[in-house]
Amino acid sequence: MTANEYNQCVNKHADGLYRFAVSMLSDRIEAEDIVQQVFEKFWNRHQEVDPGAAKSYLFTSVHRACIDFFRRKKTSRNTTELLPLHDAAMSSQDFENKQLIQHMLSQLTEEQKSLILLRDYEGYSYKEIADLMEWTEAQVKINLFRTRKKLQFLLTNSLTQ
Amino acid sequence: MKYTIDNYEAFALDYIENNLSEVDRRDYEAFLASNPEIKRQLENFQLLVLPSVVVEYPDKNKLYRHKKHPKSLVFYLRNIAAIILLIVLAAYLMNSKISTPDDQLVEIPAQKGVDDHSLENIKPVKENLVEKHAESLSGKQSKFTQNKLAVQNRKKVEELNDIDTFHLLTKDNSIGEDVAMLMSDDREALPLDRKQKTITLIERKSIKPDFHRGYLIDKYRTLIIEEEEIRNETFLKIGRLLAKANLIPTGLENELGEGTLKENMIPETYFDLK
Numbered sequence: 001m002t003a004n005e006y007n008q009c010v011n012k013h014a015d016g017l018y019r020f021a022v023s024m025l026s027d028r029i030e031a032e033d034i035v036q037q038v039f040e041k042f043w044n045r046h047q048e049v050d051p052g053a054a055k056s057y058l059f060t061s062v063h064r065a066c067i068d069f070f071r072r073k074k075t076s077r078n079t080t081e082l083l084p085l086h087d088a089a090m091s092s093q094d095f096e097n098k099q100l101i102q103h104m105l106s107q108l109t110e111e112q113k114s115l116i117l118l119r120d121y122e123g124y125s126y127k128e129i130a131d132l133m134e135w136t137e138a139q140v141k142i143n144l145f146r147t148r149k150k151l152q153f154l155l156t157n158s159l160t161q
Numbered sequence: 162m163k164y165t166i167d168n169y170e171a172f173a174l175d176y177i178e179n180n181l182s183e184v185d186r187r188d189y190e191a192f193l194a195s196n197p198e199i200k201r202q203l204e205n206f207q208l209l210v211l212p213s214v215v216v217e218y219p220d221k222n223k224l225y226r227h228k229k230h231p232k233s234l235v236f237y238l239r240n241i242a243a244i245i246l247l248i249v250l251a252a253y254l255m256n257s258k259i260s261t262p263d264d265q266l267v268e269i270p271a272q273k274g275v276d277d278h279s280l281e282n283i284k285p286v287k288e289n290l291v292e293k294h295a296e297s298l299s300g301k302q303s304k305f306t307q308n309k310l311a312v313q314n315r316k317k318v319e320e321l322n323d324i325d326t327f328h329l330l331t332k333d334n335s336i337g338e339d340v341a342m343l344m345s346d347d348r349e350a351l352p353l354d355r356k357q358k359t360i361t362l363i364e365r366k367s368i369k370p371d372f373h374r375g376y377l378i379d380k381y382r383t384l385i386i387e388e389e390e391i392r393n394e395t396f397l398k399i400g401r402l403l404a405k406a407n408l409i410p411t412g413l414e415n416e417l418g419e420g421t422l423k424e425n426m427i428p429e430t431y432f433d434l435k
Contacts, residue, residue, distance in 0.1 A: 003226055003227065006226055007225050007226065010221055010224045010225055011221070014218040014221050014224055015215075015216055015217050015218050017218075018216055018217070018218040018219075019214060019216040022216065032218070032219055035218060035224075036223060036224065039224045043226050101211060101212070105211075116211060117211070120210050120211035121211060121214070138168075138171040141170070141171050141172070141173075141174050141175070142170045142171050144174060145170050145171075145173045145174050146170070148174075148206070148208065148209055149202075149206065151209050152206065152207050152209055155209065
């Protein structure tokens with residue numbers, strides 16, 4: 001991978017990686033640090049990485065860094081800072097929906113959050129998620145199914161309250 | 162494919178997302194038909210997908226890397242030329258410093274013994290300056306440089322004859338003039354106290370040490386002081402003789418007693434006594 005290809009990876013994936021990290025950690029500053037560190041390590045090895053495998057490499061690294069962060073801090077579901085979802089063009093209903101989703105996300109475990117974010121935000125296939133999380137494909141599907149069931153349960157409960 | 166309670170979850174999403182083959186779908190529906198509770202779960206299941214969110218990394222500039230471009234041949238040639246120019250300039254400046262010493266103005270030949278109180282032997286050795294300087298450099302520099310130095314030194318020697326130039330060189334008008342007189346044939350015209358003062362000032366201003374001239378100022382000053390001591394002693398002797406002859410001027414008895422009688426205290430007429 002050349003320097004130009006590396007910079008193209010920054011353009012393509014930095015935002016997604018940052019979004020993923022913030023959603024996982026609920027901490028924008030920590031998420032920024034993790035993404036920066038991951039890109040720094042990526043640059044040190046950029047000549048060994050195939051451009052086609054860059055996305056997988058980057059998300060795997062960020063995911064591992066987030067898990068390490070959880071293990072160090074032993075934080076899982078306490079939401080301190082969420083994604084800045086509100087903007088002027090958003091309706092109040094949309095804003096409430098998104099707040100609700102963020103609240104539900106905060107109720108998930110780290111692994112469940114990873115599954116949902118990688119599938120819904122980044123569009124990873126089951127196989128790609130399996131490679132990233134070092135699971136079998138079956139494990140990914142089972143856990144994702146259960147995660148979605150849980151989300152549905154949380155949503156139903158919040159709507160009935 | 163045989164679906165069971167143990168493995169149905171692994172295919173639930175594929176079933177919901179319609180990713181199963183026709184055959185596998187029929188088998189899965191047969192399983193669901195046999196398990197109404199699970200069937201109800203899947204019927205009520207809503208595939209909740211998170212809405213997309215646009216988030217930007219705060220400062221991508223921190224992440225970009227710029228490859229260093231290999232330096233061109235012109236770049237290296239320019240640097241080499243600059244280095245060569247600096248070396249040539251430094252060599253020129255060093256040569257200039259060697260060739261124009263302002264520490265080689267005058268030279269006084271060494272005086273042997275203190276008996277020789279005459280100041281005649283202390284002369285500026287300007288005429289040897291050129292040859293001596295050339296000799297010191299002959300072993301180290303080319304003939305061209307030696308000739309160049311010789312021309313420069315000759316000019317310096319000529320400048321020494323000019324008291325104004327000497328003033329400029331010593332940066333002190335008063336001392337410059339006295340030093341010039343000291344070194345010239347007009348030294349006898351310099352009063353004794355000014356001679357002493359001049360020598361002392363030369364020492365203080367460190368002109369002597371910087372100029373390699375072997376000033377032997379110490380010896381010179383010794384000669385001056387000895388001369389003055391002899392003179393003072395002589396006056397004292399004269400004073401005592403006058404006192405014996407009751408010819409000592411009134412009011413000078415104390416000076417005579419303390420030995421501080423000076424030449425200028427005695428009226429000139431006394432020196433005409435026979």
